[in-house]
Amino acid sequence: MSEAAYSRPSIEPEWSLPSRGRVGMFSLIAAESAVFTIFVVAYIFYIGKSLAGPMPKDVLETPIFITICLLSSSLTIHLAVRALRNAQLGAFRLWWFLTLTLGAIFLIGTGREWQRMISEKGLTISTNLFGTTYYSLVGLHAFHVTAGLLAIALTMIFTLFGKVKPEHSERLDIFSLYWHFVDVVWVIVFTVVYVIGR
Amino acid sequence: MASETIALSDAAPGARSIGERLHEWVVTVDHKKLGILYILYALFFLVIGGIEATIMRIQLIAPHQHFVSPQVFNRMFTMHGTTMIFFVAMPILFGFGTYLIPLMIGARDMAFPRLNAFSFWMNAFGGLLLYFSFIGGNGLFGAGNAPDVGWFAYAPLTARAFSPGHSTDFWALALLVSGIGSIGTGVNFITTIVSMRCPGMTLGKMPLLAWLNLIMGGMVILAVSPLTAAQIMLCIDRYLGGHFFDTQAGGSAVLWMHFFWIFGHPEVYILIVPSFAFASEIIPVFSRKPIFGYPVMVAATLCIGFISFSVWAHHMFTVGMSASGNTFFTVTTMIIAVPTGIKIFNWLGTMWGGKIEFRAPMLFAVAFLFQFLIAGLTGIMLGSSPFDWQLGNSYFVVAHFHYVIVGGILFTVFGAFYYWFPKMSGRMYNEALAKWHFWLFFIGFHLTFDFMHIPGMLGMPRRIYTYEPGRGWDIWNLIVTIGVFFQGAGVLVFVFNMLWSMMKGKIAGSDPWDAWTLEWSTTSPPPDYNFETIPVVQSRRPLWDLKHPEDPDWKYE
Numbered sequence: 001m002s003e004a005a006y007s008r009p010s011i012e013p014e015w016s017l018p019s020r021g022r023v024g025m026f027s028l029i030a031a032e033s034a035v036f037t038i039f040v041v042a043y044i045f046y047i048g049k050s051l052a053g054p055m056p057k058d059v060l061e062t063p064i065f066i067t068i069c070l071l072s073s074s075l076t077i078h079l080a081v082r083a084l085r086n087a088q089l090g091a092f093r094l095w096w097f098l099t100l101t102l103g104a105i106f107l108i109g110t111g112r113e114w115q116r117m118i119s120e121k122g123l124t125i126s127t128n129l130f131g132t133t134y135y136s137l138v139g140l141h142a143f144h145v146t147a148g149l150l151a152i153a154l155t156m157i158f159t160l161f162g163k164v165k166p167e168h169s170e171r172l173d174i175f176s177l178y179w180h181f182v183d184v185v186w187v188i189v190f191t192v193v194y195v196i197g198r
Numbered sequence: 199m200a201s202e203t204i205a206l207s208d209a210a211p212g213a214r215s216i217g218e219r220l221h222e223w224v225v226t227v228d229h230k231k232l233g234i235l236y237i238l239y240a241l242f243f244l245v246i247g248g249i250e251a252t253i254m255r256i257q258l259i260a261p262h263q264h265f266v267s268p269q270v271f272n273r274m275f276t277m278h279g280t281t282m283i284f285f286v287a288m289p290i291l292f293g294f295g296t297y298l299i300p301l302m303i304g305a306r307d308m309a310f311p312r313l314n315a316f317s318f319w320m321n322a323f324g325g326l327l328l329y330f331s332f333i334g335g336n337g338l339f340g341a342g343n344a345p346d347v348g349w350f351a352y353a354p355l356t357a358r359a360f361s362p363g364h365s366t367d368f369w370a371l372a373l374l375v376s377g378i379g380s381i382g383t384g385v386n387f388i389t390t391i392v393s394m395r396c397p398g399m400t401l402g403k404m405p406l407l408a409w410l411n412l413i414m415g416g417m418v419i420l421a422v423s424p425l426t427a428a429q430i431m432l433c434i435d436r437y438l439g440g441h442f443f444d445t446q447a448g449g450s451a452v453l454w455m456h457f458f459w460i461f462g463h464p465e466v467y468i469l470i471v472p473s474f475a476f477a478s479e480i481i482p483v484f485s486r487k488p489i490f491g492y493p494v495m496v497a498a499t500l501c502i503g504f505i506s507f508s509v510w511a512h513h514m515f516t517v518g519m520s521a522s523g524n525t526f527f528t529v530t531t532m533i534i535a536v537p538t539g540i541k542i543f544n545w546l547g548t549m550w551g552g553k554i555e556f557r558a559p560m561l562f563a564v565a566f567l568f569q570f571l572i573a574g575l576t577g578i579m580l581g582s583s584p585f586d587w588q589l590g591n592s593y594f595v596v597a598h599f600h601y602v603i604v605g606g607i608l609f610t611v612f613g614a615f616y617y618w619f620p621k622m623s624g625r626m627y628n629e630a631l632a633k634w635h636f637w638l639f640f641i642g643f644h645l646t647f648d649f650m651h652i653p654g655m656l657g658m659p660r661r662i663y664t665y666e667p668g669r670g671w672d673i674w675n676l677i678v679t680i681g682v683f684f685q686g687a688g689v690l691v692f693v694f695n696m697l698w699s700m701m702k703g704k705i706a707g708s709d710p711w712d713a714w715t716l717e718w719s720t721t722s723p724p725p726d727y728n729f730e731t732i733p734v735v736q737s738r739r740p741l742w743d744l745k746h747p748e749d750p751d752w753k754y755e
Binding site for chain 2: 015017018019020023024027028030031032033034035036037038039042045046049050051125126128129132133136140
């Protein structure tokens, strides 16, 4: 194509478009939000509709500690990415490891909670409507935490081999969007299950 | 990015074995190859879905037929609906989008090429999973084979007690798997269009096809996800003994309807919006005029995108909702007709005073315009709840949505086939055969679906495997079935035309239609890298500017 045909007398501003990673991640988050919306709607719709016990007020214990852990991991991942961007690799490693630990504590906490409810209280996914909606909503969230933790652990392994460099900070920044999203979802799940649903 | 010139080698790739070439198609991440894979795989399922429809129509050609058993009839309508929506319409539109979007926005590939391949294979395996149910659906109970719960699979039909065996599991898993693929495609479309446009192509200068696919991508991620969530719930019910849709344990069957239709109605617009996109590319080129009311077109489509998420329960008037629910969904359904009407006037405005050339793509686009109008009118009729109480779940409804899906979507898809066939294959199709295809299919379509409204109004419910004589339905069913054979003949002509033209067609050249969008500026078929240098555009019709430097579009936009 000849240049002349396209040349326009005015001066064009420089051409820049939003980053692919961010747009893609925000789209994914939108899709995931829709999935969670359906599960939350089902949970709210079925509050108090169980025909047999155990009921939420009998078995649920508010998981304050693991909630604090998960929410603080949003802060640590943010600090980790900032450290990496500023080429402070030591600080990055520390914050990243802390994120991994906090996420793992959350997951272990959820697992212990489930174990208590299944073996002591006799509530399984097929016991009643509460069990069905509780395990699927909390489980769906825990699944997302697990997926995020796998990615964090993989990055940790790369970090230990010295493969993570400041130029990767944008990618980790985009990943951290996902992690923040998982945290926000937990705030909603927490509110619905442990505050409204009791 | 990637605006530097790539050094090209002119050496011929050399002869490769069939194995090597197949391997290349299987491992490809190229958007053009994946687009063609989508289209071919959808065409394969189109033929299968068409055969299922033909089996149903032969069964209904006259009262008291025994062509198939009631059980087989139930499987046929379930498989026909599921196949046509999820494994024909969606992949074929995704295929055209995947092929065309990067070419039309001046990019070398999609934003995430590997996600693109992943999405295609998820979709493809979803289709295989659905059809595997014919052999694998027996399960331990030895009951059933293919799913027979209807394409919207209302609870409690899907409960273990009423669907023993694995057929319903195959249905749920097929939709779950292909849904994940669709979400990937939605993410990819949005990101490609937002982040990969060539220099100068601001949002207001994108071809309408890119705009409409952007909106479609947004609808896919917001509408297919609820379906995915609902399928997860159904799997929990069936495999883990959950009670989401189990009325005996306090669960709600109506909740499934809501979850299904909050996907189901936007889905219709997910399918029709890319069809609008085809019409918006074809009609201007064959009217030799730029599109009339470009910003209004975009705004109207955005409106449709938003409102489509608030109309879903008009599928549920007969279930019995509150008066306020009925009113709300009647009103939203009426409102969504407004932007749709605006679009029809825009296309008419484009044709008005133009030098119209009735080549095959234009014939299909014009037929689409009129048929879609009628489909919209019966839609408004069904959207008013009192009317729907009378005709809901009758053949009138079947006629209405086939008017949308065949008369609207399939006609534009055929138009798109003929319009972009020269680009994809490098050869022209045979115009005479294309006209035969058009007229056969057009006559068949109207015989089948015009006359299908009448038994519906006379009270014939959908999904019955046979009926009593003397209810006034006989003659109409006969005409409807005759139409099917015309449509089948049209499709055969189409398939023959494609195959013949692929090998023997006239060489098309890069721009056979004297068109204006970027895909026509590169060779046919385009090289792997699409554009030797990344183009820079100044207006909505960059090729017009190139061909008419004395009177370019950007002076007026």
